[in-house]
Amino acid sequence: AQKITQTQPGMFVQEKEAVTLDCTYDTSDQSYGLFWYKQPSSGEMIFLIYQGSYDEQNATEGRYSLNFQKARKSANLVISASQLGDSAMYFCAMRPPLLLLFGNEKLTFGTGTRLTIIP
């Protein structure tokens, strides 16, 4: 079974500072995928970034980067130069191996971190 742990229920960060949101995972699979989603107060889930377990480079998407440390089973999200619009819930999620025939894209989510950017 896969498990995602986000130990920071809430964080407050000054605008323009960098922020790291922690995510650790547990799985016995060798192949898996890791995701980060953002959920603003409006409720929609916005995909931010993806890292495959065999990807050697850390994923980056604009101001978002994923600090992937496979041996430590961690997949922290780093947001550089935070903005007021970054205030939201952030969820880390994991996908099982794509070798399964069906349902291979069902994600297991963590409990989330509420990030508040202070002006």
Added chain:
Amino acid sequence: DVKVTQSSRYLVKRTGEKVFLECVQDMDHENMFWYRQDPGLGLRLIYFSYDVKMKEKGDIPEGYSVSREKKERFSLILESASTNQTSMYLCASTPGTGMSGELFFGEGSRLTVL
């Protein structure tokens, strides 16, 4: 852009009522999912479907059923709503092509059961 549409953003129902939550996606995706979101618990998978008329239980299927008669539509059914089913319900879809597996979400349906 992929569009996943949930029929109702907010619903208020009474205990014992039958509740239908509808979800439609417009990108011909194979897989569709229903998640439930509660504070401190994150998102938990209720049911998913990888094809028309096919369904699989997720982690918390008790008290729920689903229907997928057409590829684009996936319905979540609460046969007899209870107060502990008050929650945010999120529908999602993926193409099922074996790519990264990114989920495309609807805007959510916030259900209150009185």
